[in-house]
Amino acid sequence: MQARLTGPASIHLKESYPMSENPKNTIPQCSSCGSENVLFDAYVAWDETTQTYEIVNVFDKGHYCQDCDGECSIDWEESD
Numbered sequence: 001m002q003a004r005l006t007g008p009a010s011i012h013l014k015e016s017y018p019m020s021e022n023p024k025n026t027i028p029q030c031s032s033c034g035s036e037n038v039l040f041d042a043y044v045a046w047d048e049t050t051q052t053y054e055i056v057n058v059f060d061k062g063h064y065c066q067d068c069d070g071e072c073s074i075d076w077e078e079s080d
């Protein structure tokens with residue numbers, strides 16, 4: 001399951017993360033409970049041309065697990 005934002009809140013992935021470092025398909029998981037319901041702490045900027053948010057930077061810390069209901073660390077798991 002993947003949460004999707006619609007309308008002006010839809011985020012255009014300008015730079016895939018962390019795909020640029022790892023060519024395999026990866027899934028972010030909560031390091032505590034293994035849930036994929038995780039949110040990233042990031043800066044986004046408004047792009048006037050595309051009328052979407054562009055991700056400027058995804059931080060290393062401060063991610064949020066919706067299952068733990070709190071801050072978490074991310075483990076990147078390979079998917080097939």
Ligand SMILES: [Zn+2]
Pocket residue numbers: 030031032033034035065066067068069072
């Ligand atoms: Zn969790």
